[in-house]
Amino acid sequence: TRFEVDELKLEQERERLEHERSRMRxxxxxxxxxxxxxxxxxxxxxxxxxxxxxxxxxxxxxxxxALEASKMKTEFIHxxxxxxxxxxxxxxxxxEIILSQGDELSPEERxxxxxxxxxxxxxxxxxxxxxxxxxxxxxxxxVECNDDVTAATVAGxxxxxxxxxxxxxxxxxxxxxxxxxxxxxxxxxxxxxxxLSFVLDNxxxxxxxxxxxxxxxxxxxxxxxxxxxxxxxxxxxxxxxTGIGIxxxxxxxxxxxxxxxNADYGGPGIGLTVARSMARRMGGDIRLDTAYxxxxxxxxxxxVAITTGPQSK
Numbered sequence: 001t002r003f004e005v006d007e008l009k010l011e012q013e014r015e016r017l018e019h020e021r022s023r024m025r026x027x028x029x030x031x032x033x034x035x036x037x038x039x040x041x042x043x044x045x046x047x048x049x050x051x052x053x054x055x056x057x058x059x060x061x062x063x064x065x066a067l068e069a070s071k072m073k074t075e076f077i078h079x080x081x082x083x084x085x086x087x088x089x090x091x092x093x094x095x096e097i098i099l100s101q102g103d104e105l106s107p108e109e110r111x112x113x114x115x116x117x118x119x120x121x122x123x124x125x126x127x128x129x130x131x132x133x134x135x136x137x138x139x140x141x142x143v144e145c146n147d148d149v150t151a152a153t154v155a156g157x158x159x160x161x162x163x164x165x166x167x168x169x170x171x172x173x174x175x176x177x178x179x180x181x182x183x184x185x186x187x188x189x190x191x192x193x194x195x196l197s198f199v200l201d202n203x204x205x206x207x208x209x210x211x212x213x214x215x216x217x218x219x220x221x222x223x224x225x226x227x228x229x230x231x232x233x234x235x236x237x238x239x240x241x242t243g244i245g246i247x248x249x250x251x252x253x254x255x256x257x258x259x260x261x262n263a264d265y266g267g268p269g270i271g272l273t274v275a276r277s278m279a280r281r282m283g284g285d286i287r288l289d290t291a292y293x294x295x296x297x298x299x300x301x302x303x304v305a306i307t308t309g310p311q312s313k
Contacts, residue, residue, distance in 0.1 A: 087120030143281040147189040148305050151235040152181030154189065155224050158196030162204065164220060170207055171219040180226040180235055186305035191278045196222075196237055198275035199286065199298050203241035206296065218242040218295075226304070233304040234284065241295045248290035255286070275300075 094113045098105070105113070155176060159165060164172040185192065200222065207218030221240045226233060246254055257273045276286045279300055289297040 084124055087123045090120045091117050143188050143191060143278070145187050145282055148184045148186055149189045149192070150181060151183050151185055151224050151237075151302075152176050154185060154187075154192045154196065154302075155181075155222065155237060157193045158200055159222070161193060161197045162200045164200060164204065167204065169217055170204060173219070173221045174223075175221070176224040177226065180224050183226055183235055184305040185235055185302050187282050187302055191282060192302060195275045195278045195282075195286075196239075196300060198271045199237075199239045199300060202271055203239050203243065203296065203298070206243040207241055227301065229301065234301040235304060237300040237302070238289075238297065239300070240292065240297045243295045245293070245295050246288060251288045251290050254288065 094117050098110075098113060155174065159172070159174060164170070200220065203220045207220070219242045221238075223238045223240075225236050225238070227236045228234070255272050255276050257270050272286070279286045279302065282302060284300065284302040286298060286300045289299055
């Protein structure tokens with residue numbers, strides 16, 4: 001009987017210990033679940049906070065860009081008003097002089113007035129055309145490239161369009177590699193010339209700060225070479241100037257519309273935007289060489305015409 005009683009006690013002790021172990025296991029399991037849930041909660045909160053912070057930063061950036069865009073558009077409107085208003089005032093003023101003093105003007109005075117009216121009219125026409133080109137650039141209208149023209153011809157026409165050879169306030173140098181100059185470009189010749197003209201005119205405009213006599217002095221250089229990019233042949237028109245230069249951090253910013261890094265030089269800030277759009281729609285591109293420190297260096301690339309050899313008969 002005593003043995004049975006002892007066995008019963010042992011059995012009860014084992015059951016008690018097993019119950020204690022079960023309670024401990026349950027407690028440990030509950031603790032682990034709580035810890036895991038807490039860790040997951042912390043991770044989720046941390047990720048949510050990071051996402052919120054990232055969204056907040058994106059919102060701040062978007063807001064800053066919107067404010068900058070609004071500011072640039074406002075400045076653009078003021079600049080356009082000035083760019084068009086000034087020649088309009090000149091035209092109106094000289095028109096009144098002709099109407100009121102027509103018989104009293106000497107032939108020299110008439111000639112001077114006529115030249116200044118023509119210059120002002122051309123300036124307004126150029127601004128309007130540039131605005132139309134900007135609208136076309138932003139719409140990304142397809143450009144028809146059906147012309148085969150030599151690189152030397154495109155370079156020469158762009159130089160004549162800008163009038164760099166006749167400019168008295170700068171030194172201009174054009175270097176054309178013989179093989180590259182004779183290479184045919186499969187492009188839109190009018191837009192190719194216009195693209196180079198924008199970059200050349202930009203180089204001339206930002207040469208140096210105006211001198212006391214009102215002139216700007218410096219040097220503009222253009223070289224024409226044949227290059228290979230991504231396995232395809234291109235003609236590279238490299239335009240360099242000895243002007244104020246562009247900070248490397250602004251290498252892409254200068255191609256955005258309405259951007260003026262230096263308001264002292266005037267202009268609506270859309271020339272490079274239109275030029276890059278034209279180049280890309282013709283299969284090429286424009287980039288700023290940030291390694292150049294003597295001023296500014298832009299590289300315009302246009303694709304070479306693919307020619308086939310004579311077929312055997």
